[in-house]
Amino acid sequence: MSRLDTKQRILDAAEQLFARDGFHRTSLRAITSKAKVNLAAVNYHFGSKKALLEAVFERRLLPLNRTRKERLEEVLQNARKRGVRPEVRDIMRAFIEPTFRFRESEPGAQDFIKLIGRSIVTPDSTAKTVLLRFMKPILKTLSEALTEALPELPKDVLLWRLYFSIGALAHTMHLDKRFQFEPLNLKAETDVKSLTNMLITFVTAGMEAS
Amino acid sequence: MSRLDTKQRILDAAEQLFARDGFHRTSLRAITSKAKVNLAAVNYHFGSKKALLEAVFERRLLPLNRTRKERLEEVLQNARKRGVRPEVRDIMRAFIEPTFRFRESEPGAQDFIKLIGRSIVTPDSTAKTVLLRFMKPILKTLSEALTEALPELPKDVLLWRLYFSIGALAHTMHLDKRFQFEPLNLKAETDVKSLTNMLITFVTAGMEAS
């Protein structure tokens, strides 16, 4: 068993189980059983359960946020070239679309998106603390882009609206092929393109509300 | 120690700790320690940890949902009397405002609102399952009211927008005097009236987006 293989298998299993059951409710024995490795391998390769969580985040979030940042900068540059304000819709799309694209790229990515969504909205938890550390730079970039798009909007109102948007996005990330929001008969069968567009329409309208 | 006192103390402690740490991460020993009762009292009075959770929800959610339902029906009746469609804003206010009003009524209520917010957005967990059972009727009423307000909107789009709104509301429920969303420098010091209005404005615009 190669070193890279063991680590990958642990990361894959952890990603899946953290997403499904949360950080605290996922035991290391469940992860190692799923990964078919020995329990002590977690400590050997990652040091601790928390460090494993950080590794899970880092593996996927750095590239995802890089994509988001590139998309955002593209929107801003295009607007500056044309001497106009960036469009809120383009900004929100730049942030949201890579999320859904990424989710569709492979099964593990779907679990990861679920884990992010879950971690954003869980107060005071280890996962959230770790996640926000990774998210802080991109959220800063996002709020600055929105300030350019909506310069007359009071800063606190803008940030609150962004906060609501993040809540809506995070909530949407929970859905997958197996999960449905039963009270509203919502199923995740909706194709991802129209779901993305619906969400972008919703948050754009909310950001621009007068 | 009277019977009502013990039960209340357990419920109060459970409410607070479930909100802070979640259902699974809160041990019965933590609850009973906080409530200053014996561990076996939980089993004696409630039967199981899960039944305690249900009792926590039931205690607060039934009156809260009753208020919401009354408010919704009032909006609908007023509109029907005037022979017009109900306003989306009025509908969302009828659903959201009692939540914030309730949160401000006492410290325990704030914990409870946090617990709801937390439970709505946690996939596949005991708390969510229990909560949605209580929420199903009011969500049905809400979606019906919105259908009256937005009769031309395709039903699935309406339901998705409602789902996004619930995500935004749930995310907002996490904030309290101690908690802030650090990446955006958001603090819960914003007065509740303007926060309520900001959220209602946001989701109303999102629901009405064209």
Place this chain on the structure above:
DNA sequence: CTTTAATTCAAACAAATGTTTTAATTAAAC
């Protein structure tokens, strides 16, 4: 091939957890 380093293995450790059990205490009924 031998030596060193890396990795895996299995057991152990100390602590935590929900539920159950039995005895003791308290409260209510008469």
Place this chain on the structure above:
DNA sequence: GTTTAATTAAAACATTTGTTTGAATTAAAG
């Protein structure tokens, strides 16, 4: 006051959990 019912208390049970330990195995280096 006595009897019955309700409630609390403390211990036990069986299981689970993250971390650690030392030995065994495998891989890499020379």
